[in-house]
Amino acid sequence: MKKVLILFAHPAFHKSRINKKLVEGIHKIEGVTFNNLYENYPDFFIDVKKEQRLLVQHDVIVWHHPFYWYSCPSLLKEWIDLVLEHNFAYGTHGRALEGKTAISVISSGGRKEVYSQKGANHFTINQFLAPFVQTANLCRMNYLPPFVVHGSHKILPDELTSYQKKYIKLISALQDDSLIIRSIGENTYINESL
Template sequence: MANKKILILFFHPRFEDSRVNAQLVEGVKQLQNITFRDMYELYPDFNINVEKEQAQLLAHDIIIWQHPFYWYNCPPLMKQWLDLVLEYGWAYGTNGNKLSGKWIMNVISSGGGFNVYQKEGRNRFTHRDFLNSFDQTAHLCQMDYLPPFIIPGANKLSVAEIEDFMIRYTQIVHFLMNEQIDINKLKELENFNQLNADQWEHQFYKMP
């Protein structure tokens, strides 16, 4: 039964120049039970409406941070959002449990491929290693951090390859809506890139 509500918070300061993200966004915006928010469009002056953003978080079951992987991290507006919206006493700390039990994940477009994001590669760490700060943020806020979905070598992808990643992204979002997911098994994945969609039902759905 697919009824979980998903909030996609999209942070891209140069969305008009991103072939990859334009296609990804076009795909997921067509799905039901999705709320899509283009954060740079909403907050070009970085003046974030904290109460509105918190209300959006409360109204959804799963949050997706979609963003380019800038200097092994996120764009500046996303950092501003994290600093302001996830308040002490609301998201974490004393009585800060408003997000407890929600699921959250990163969907990132990366200029470098998987080959350079290895211990032996130029960047010395994996994408997942660099995302540990987001994992810890989720943990502090009592949320479950899901495996990320990564679009590697984004600047060099062909039209057909971008189309494939868009299809995979929509499949992932649709999969996450299902009530029967075994969250503990899912969190054992390094990233969503490891599996094909036809494997999810057999490995990550709870048995009746």
């Protein structure tokens, strides 16, 4: 069984609807470590050594957050800046993350249609996630297509429940390495392979 580390970053979790529901589904699954960054580090003083130890102890790293300004909330960026140190995560002697799997799990206010060249946001979600892809590449990790929940403001309860089930399915497939990715492309989400 692969060990899964969820790095969850939501600055206003008490107001969350989408991620609250997603988290309810997965945070107590055996073999999953749920690391709530804003709860653990409300003043942004990240325990770098502790976070590095956690990374070493897990096989799959999940960056789970709402999409904020086409990226992640600031504490997750701070986590990346501090924890993924030279000669730990990358560089000649930085092989701690080699061969691990990384994936982004995100919710966005915008619908999928607005995330296209001709749509209001001009770029696809996968294009916006390029820094995460290349961070994983630099750290010699395998980055999977993201799990995306679109249109979060208007999502209906049934749809949300279905996303919750899909997220549980994703975690379980990552744990037992049974995930078969059906297609790889600029617009591909892992959702389609679940």
